[in-house]
Each structure stands twice: as structure tokens, then as C-alpha cells.
Amino acid sequence: MALRETTVDATDLARWQFAITTVYHFLFVPITIGLSAVVAWFHMKWVRTHDPEWMRLAKFFGKLFTINFALGLVTGIVQEFQFGMNWSDYSRFVGDIFGAPLAVEALLAFFLESTFLGLWIFGWGRIPEKLHAATMWIVHIGTLLSAYFILSANSFMQHPVGYTYNPATGRAELTDFFAVLTNKVQLVTFPHVALAAYMVGGAVIMGVSLHLMRREALKKAPDAPLYRKAARIGAVVTLVAGLGVAITGDVQGKIMTEVQPMKMAAAEAIYDSVPAGEGAPFSVLTIGSLDGQHTNALIEVPGLLSFLATGSFDGAVKGINDLRTQYLSTYGASGNALVQDAATSYVPNIPTTYWTFRLMIGVGIAAAAIAVAVLWLTRKDRTPTHRWLYWAAIAAPILPVIGNSFGWIFTEVGRQPWLVFGLMTTGAGVSPGVSMGEVITSMVVFTLLYGALAVVEIKLFLTYVRRGAEPYEPPQEPSDRDEDAPLVFAY
């Protein structure tokens, strides 16, 4: 690969575009993963019990699911194309490794999701009920497979394994595909992301049902118990998944300390190393610039950072200053074509990593707290209608969704200036042949389009929430149906 000048501006724009399109895409992904599981579960419960309530819930949340899935799908196409469009040198450098999980994701996961979702949506009255319920489970398996392969690719960027650098071709080449799929970063990231998605799915069910339960109860309408049941299921899912998110997040922190110590230091904005025995504190809130000149922590929990990083309350934690020196001597200041930001200090943007790390944890805890409150208030057949529940219902799904965004912003910004840790910096991966004008055009187009679609999607979603679950209609098996009768579901 030839050495080329890349302007910082083009790289910055490409990074912004990737950030905008990816964060946006990932607003819909966890909802898709989480909601598909719960809808499949509702549908399965209906097949087992033939209790109309389960059918009504499956259809109702199934509609909300499809509204959300559509946007997740279309924004996902952009994801696959933009590696080549904006990051062509990155694609050339890691394509031998990174392309495989993407291709496998399409072959194993995308076909499964899209084909079986089509079967689920149009299957009412056309395929036998047990098979029909199974199609949504298959969609869910597809979403998990998709997450697994794309996270394998991302984990390679965080912690490259199973490869060798080939000087003849000037690129990283795959030597062990299984190692890429079982990267230790991947093995903890996948459960963390999947559980965070279940948390979102549970929270969407909880929030929507909470609102409708309250509305029905205030109107003395008959459906309050239906939504009360759904709200409790959503709360349990949120809480159990939330607990799993915390546990996997804890393991993840320790692995991160091992393979990307700078990211952990950046999470806490800790500049000076804390030796073993002293115990590094975790600051909950800080004022000031986080530049390492002043300590401004407002609330500190002694020893907590040591625990997060090492599992021991007095474990040693390396600071940014020591790590910077260490990285400079390991990777050099310049001279390597793949390390183009010669002026780089190997330190990510500290305020971003510091705050996103805290917000990720904070909004997760807040969502779990709502779940606890919902379970408590709805205990023993109670149907609460407090005014603040309206706001809790709105906050419930939003909190874990943005928690996912904060987590990703943290982990991706915390990797900087690396694109592939230790191998290639972000500036070296950008497309050299793509002009500023082209990047600006696509960024403006995507931002405007995505903004407009967000408005359309949210309005549509809320319309369907307000409409509530439709009355129960006994479904017919395909064998009992008149073939010339109108379709049960039609576009």
C-alpha cells in the first residue's frame, strides 16, 4: 500500500459520517434483537395456551417490531457499503479478515431474518400455527447471528487476533478464523451487547404497556390487565437483562484493561498511575476540563476503579501519562505508513470517553430502577395510575437505547487514534480517492434523510401505540380457510 497524504479534514468528515450513520443504525438494532425475542415468546405462549391475550400482545408488539425493523434494515445496508465508500484503505488492509464475518453475516443471518420475517408478517392464515410461531424465533436467531458476526469483526478492531502481517501484500491476513470468532474481547462483548438489547426490548414493552395500562385504567377500559401483564413481563426482562449487562460489563472492563489499558484510563480520565495497594477511586461526577491538571471530582468512590479494572479494590491502575510514554515507545511517533497521525499522542478524546462511560452506566441503572418501581407498584393486582408513570413510560425505552449509544461511542472513541488497535490508525484507513465534496454530500444527504425518517418513524410508532392491541379474532388454520377469502394480512 502506498503512502499517501490524507487531509485531516476528510478523515474528520468520514469519521463524523460513520458516527452519525452507525449510532443511528444502532438505535434500531437493539430494539430489533430484544423485541423479536419477546414477540416470539408471546406468539409461542399463544400457540401453547390459546389464551387470546397472548395473541393480542404478539400481534400488537409485532406491528411495533416491523415499524422499527424496517429502519434498522435500510440503515444496515448503508453500513455494509460505507466501509468501501469512505474507508477503502482500511478495507484493503483488513479485507482479508474483516470481510469474511461480513459475508458470513449476510449469508447466515440476513437471509434468515428477512426471509422468515416475510413469512411471519404474511403468514397469518397461510402457514400452520406452530410453524408460524417458530418463524419469529428464527428471525430472532438471525438477529443474534448477525450481532455475533459483526461483533467479531469489531472485536478484531479492538484486539486483533488470528492474523499475520504480510509485508509482501502490505496487509493483515487471516491465519485462524476460529480465533477471530472466539476473540476474548468478542466472547464478552457479544453477551454484553445481546443482553443490552434484551434490556431495550424489555424496556420498550414495559414503557409502551405502562402507558397503555395507565390510560386504560383511567378510562376504566377493560384492557388495563392485559397491559399490566405485559408491563410486568417487560420489567422482568429489563431487570434480568440489566443484571446480565452489569456482570458482563464488569468482565469486559477487566479484559479491556488488559488489551486496551488506555481505554480504561480514558474512561476514568486518570492521568497518573495508581500503584498496587493504594486503590484507584472512581469519580461519579467531575467538574472542570478533565485535562489532568486539576482534580475536580465531586463524588468519588474509593477503590472502585481498581475493582472495575482488576477485580481487586487496591489493584494497580495505569494512568494516561505512563501509557502514552509506553505507546510512544512501542508504536513509534511516525515512520509507519499505517500510523499516519504522526502528531498523535495515542490518547483518545478524554471528556468524551469519561462522560459516555458514566452516562452508559447511569442510564442503565435508571432503566433498571424504573423496572423495579414498576414491579413494586403493580404487585398483587395493583394497577397504579400516578401521573409520573406517564413520564416513566416515556423514559423507560429511551434510557437503555441511549445507553447503547453511549456504550458504543465510548468503546469506539476510546479506541482512537487506532482504527485497528496497534496496527492502523484511523487517518490511514480513509478513502484517498474520495473528495471532500463527496463526503460532505453524502454526510448532508444521510443526516437530512435520517432526520426526516426519524420523525416519520416515531410518529408512526406512536400512532400504533395509541391504537393499542386490536380485539381478538380467532385465527384460522390454512387448511380451514377459503382460498379466495381476503388475506388476513396484506400490504
Add this chain to the structure above:
Amino acid sequence: MELSTVWFIIIGVLWTGYFVLEGFDFGVGVLMPVLGGRKRAAADAAPAAADVEVEKRRRVMLNTIGPVWDGNEVWVLTAGGATFAAFPHWYATMFSGFYLPLLLILVALILRNLGFEYRHKRPEETWKRRWDLAIFWGSLVPAFLWGVALTNVVVGVPINAAKEYTGNLFTLLNPTSLLGGLTFVALFVTHGAIFLALKTDGQIRMDARRIATRAGVPAAGLAVLLLLVLGLQGGGLASWVTTILAAGAFVAALWFNLKDREGPAFIGTAVTIAMAVATYFLILFPNVMPSSTNPAWSLTTANASSSHYTLTVMTIVAVIFTPLVLLYQGWTYWVFRKRLTTQHIPDDVVLEHVP
């Protein structure tokens, strides 16, 4: 056979799958305002009933592809992913070089797919008309631009020694490639009309057949011209054979269509598209992206491919899972095999005029 050659063929097969399948749903999208237009849908309906007739027809059309369009589209994602994995340089050069056309394709696909999913979710007429536009343009634009892009790949574009595309948007808009774009659109419209004739019944089926003939004749002319131009530039014996097969299959398709036999006609247009893609790939081989600047700088199956190990892993995955995908995707078509008519469209959603 070299593994890189195997993957060249697999990527050709993936594009074939994409164009054969998404080809007809592009065609259905483009035909929405034609077959679902007031002139045909409501020729003898009273003005009050005309709106309902138009709406029901459009819904019949959308429902023929409803359960399958999404799975069809995954073929292009798989083609893209496979290109990334098997030929990283091809992926990098093509996707960064064809930046603006790809951007347009992405925007078009986004709007079209949301059109399918969102159109039926609200009853207001304005809402439906807007998504109708999204479906029409969102089908026409990618059909045309994929034709332009792939024809450019075959005829060659300026590429430098560093495998970097050095042209601009207007380099891509050359006469041969524009002809390629038009041909793709015409072929897909014919293919889509025959698909609609195969999947519907009643008046819409008759109308679809007639449109297939009307679109088929210019499509045949364009396709012959395009394949002649490409063949004379770089064709070999094999590509001339596939060209003749494509032409023969298309003539057969139009003949069967005239004889009211939609099944064989549909196989005919599918074979035409497959043979056209085969012609493209045969002319291309062993290049994957020839350089018009200097033939020595062309991207080939050898210099653009991944390592032997990666190709081996990918081959194993493809051998195991591709048959499975074909099996369940084929099964979906079997489940939804029944012809649709306007009677199948439920009355639940009636158009609402919003002043």
C-alpha cells in the same frame, strides 16, 4: 481451478441471484403507476369507485412481492460482503470510486423499502401517494444505476497504479454504460410484468401480459445492442454463447407470454438475466476491474483477491450454507405461490382524503 476463480464465479452467481430476484420486484415497483394507474385500473369504473380500484390494484401488485422482496435484496448484501471478503481491492476500488452512484442507490433503496413497509400503515391518501413515489423512484433509480455501474466495471474505468479510481461522476456516465442502465431497466420491467402476470389473476393479469410484450420488444433491442457493443470490445467464444442463449431465452419468453403461458415466460426472462450477467462476467474475466488508464494496472482475480486461507474458509461456509438459503427461500415462494386478485385485498383500509 484457482480458489480466486471459484470466488469470481460465486460473486457472479450472487449478482445473478440478485438481478433475477430483485429484478422482478424492481419491475413491479416501476410498473406501479402504469399497471396501477387510473387508465388501466379503473377504465370502466365510475369516478367514485375509481380510487378504490386503483388502490386495490396497487395493493395486489405490492402483495405479490410483499413476503419476498426483503429476502431478494439480501442477495446484493451478500454479493457486497463476498466481494469484500474475497476481493478486498475490488470492493475498495469500486465502492470508493463509484461513490455518488452508490449513495443514490442507497437513498433509493432506503426510501423504497420503507415504502413497502410503511405505505399500508396509514389510511391517508397523501401518505400512500408519497410512498408510491418512493417505491417508483426507489425501484427505477437502482435498476438503472446498477446497470451503469456494472457496465462500467466491464468496459473499464480509469484506475492508477495504486488501484485507486481516478475518474469522477461524469466518467461513469459514458454512452455504453448509460445503455447498460437503460437495458437493465427495460429487462427488469419486462421481467416484473411477466412476474405479475404469473402471480395475479383477472384483468390485472391480462394487462400485465400486454405490458410485458410492449416493454419486451424495446428491451430486446436494447439488450442485443448492449451485448453486441460489449462483445465486440472484449468477447470470447464463451461470452458469445451466453449472449446467444440470453437472446434465445428472451425471444422464447416473449413468445410464451403471447401464448399466455406465464410460467415458461418467467423462466425465460430469468434465464435471459442470468445469461446477461454471465456474459458480463465472462467478458470481465480474468480482470475484476480493468483499468482504462493502463491495462497493467487492472485489478484481476489474482492481484485483488484475499489470501488462500480466507478463500478456503469462505468456500467451506458457502458450500454448507448456500444450499440451505436456497432451500428456505425457495420454500417461501412455495408458501406464497397462490395468484392474487383484487378480491384478496381486505377492505379494512379505505382511502381517506385529507383536505
